[in-house]
Amino acid sequence: MTKIKSSEITPEHIYLSRRKFMVGVGALAASMAALAACSPQQSSAPPAATSTPAKPAAGQTPPTAAAQAAAPAAVSQPAEPTTIVAPTTDELGDPFNTFEAITNYNNYYEFTTTKEEVAMLAKDFTTNPWQVQVGGLVNNPKTFDIDDLRKFEQEERIYRLRCVEAWSMVIPWQGFPLAKLLKEVDPKPEAKFVRFETVYRPEEMPGQRSPWYNWPYIEGLRLDEAMNDLAILATGLYGKELLPQSGAPVRLVVPWKYGFKSIKSIVKIDLVETAPMSLWMAAAPNEYGFYANVNPEVDHPRWSQATERRIGEFGRRKTLPFNGYAEQVAYLYDGMDLRANF
Ligand SMILES: Nc1nc2c(c(=O)[nH]1)N[C@H]1C(S)=C(S)[C@@H](COP(=O)(O)O)O[C@H]1N2
Ligand SMILES: [Mo]
Numbered sequence: 001m002t003k004i005k006s007s008e009i010t011p012e013h014i015y016l017s018r019r020k021f022m023v024g025v026g027a028l029a030a031s032m033a034a035l036a037a038c039s040p041q042q043s044s045a046p047p048a049a050t051s052t053p054a055k056p057a058a059g060q061t062p063p064t065a066a067a068q069a070a071a072p073a074a075v076s077q078p079a080e081p082t083t084i085v086a087p088t089t090d091e092l093g094d095p096f097n098t099f100e101a102i103t104n105y106n107n108y109y110e111f112t113t114t115k116e117e118v119a120m121l122a123k124d125f126t127t128n129p130w131q132v133q134v135g136g137l138v139n140n141p142k143t144f145d146i147d148d149l150r151k152f153e154q155e156e157r158i159y160r161l162r163c164v165e166a167w168s169m170v171i172p173w174q175g176f177p178l179a180k181l182l183k184e185v186d187p188k189p190e191a192k193f194v195r196f197e198t199v200y201r202p203e204e205m206p207g208q209r210s211p212w213y214n215w216p217y218i219e220g221l222r223l224d225e226a227m228n229d230l231a232i233l234a235t236g237l238y239g240k241e242l243l244p245q246s247g248a249p250v251r252l253v254v255p256w257k258y259g260f261k262s263i264k265s266i267v268k269i270d271l272v273e274t275a276p277m278s279l280w281m282a283a284a285p286n287e288y289g290f291y292a293n294v295n296p297e298v299d300h301p302r303w304s305q306a307t308e309r310r311i312g313e314f315g316r317r318k319t320l321p322f323n324g325y326a327e328q329v330a331y332l333y334d335g336m337d338l339r340a341n342f
Contacts, residue, residue: 011099015172015239019086090158090170092324094310097169099238101311106245107163108264109213110198110205122244125204127265130249134181136270137191142184146249150235152176157232159255161262162294162323166308173253175234179227181269187223191271194226195219196252199267213279219263220276220290221254222332230255230328233266256325258292289342293333294323298342 135141247264280288
């Protein structure tokens with residue numbers, strides 16, 4: 001194993017090595033189970049000693065070429081768990097941004113409009129205790145403590161985040177589908193939209209004392225958008241609980257829309273009949289619409305949306321329709337004019 005300097009043990013380093021280990025052990029356990037299942041009459045003997053190695057199951061990462069070449073000689077030994085590597089890129093092959101970049105370049109106007117200073121200003125923000133009130137047009141209104149939200153099965157979602165300002169990142173989130181929360185409160189038939197509200201706490205959030213915006217921060221989704229499996233409530237990233245600058249303790253992540261839809265530090269979720277007025281729509285209605293789907297063909301009035309700057313890269317790359325998630329979400333907008341509904 002390569003030696004690691006303590007200065008190099010970053011949160012992503014720990015996360016990636018632990019993840020690799022978990023995937024390795026999981027695959028090993030699966031192949032042991034497969035071996036046992038294939039040879040019930042030999043179940044008392046050590047399985048690997050008498051059986052041929054099992055092929056990886058469909059969907060499982062195959063062992064590396066080196067491990068396969070070594071396999072015949074290694075029949076009497078269990079497979080080396082660490083030869084199976086979990087992804088460190090998104091599905092398009094682009095690497096995760098570093099934890100350092102993700103947590104030190106933030107938009108969070110409740111603190112400041114200077115992205116490099118959000119982390120410092122938000123450092124002592126109180127995120128515990130925390131409650132999220134879910135109500136409005138629902139049959140079963142409910143207030144969730146943050147620990148209740150962590151009881152929803154947490155999944156890893158590797159998503160691109162594309163800010164309307166034309167920079168982007170790849171972030172490994174932990175969270176759960178918003179749809180699961182909405183099903184628990186049981187929306188009434190009249191509910192057509194979901195309205196989200198950020199905490200209002202000007203004594204802790206200096207930006208909320210600024211008169212330029214209508215605080216608190218508000219965002220909204222159409223109910224069918226909110227029910228799409230890609231929309232999640234995130235509670236962590238890189239295997240750690242969210243830091244305040246990332247929207248702790250719980251924020252929305254809607255990866256096919258511009259970043260501003262992904263509202264941070266949520267305290268209230270309401271099912272409503274009509275499209276909510278977001279903070280950005282109120283601030284500049286000609287620049288920010290309700291839908292805010294990532295669309296390289298519709299420019300912001302003050303700049304092009306055709307390309308973006310991936311943080312950590314030189315130069316620019318093309319922006320993808322729906323931020324690369326068209327296959328999963330384009331159906332939501334069938335027949336709509338995406339210029340008028342920007
Ligand atoms: N409450 C709140 N949520 C917010 C914002 C904000 O200013 N306040 N900024 C938005 C914008 S413009 C972007 S690009 C993303 C940035 O998320 P990140 O800082 O975790 O990258 O958060 C969004 N959510
Ligand atoms: Mo943004």
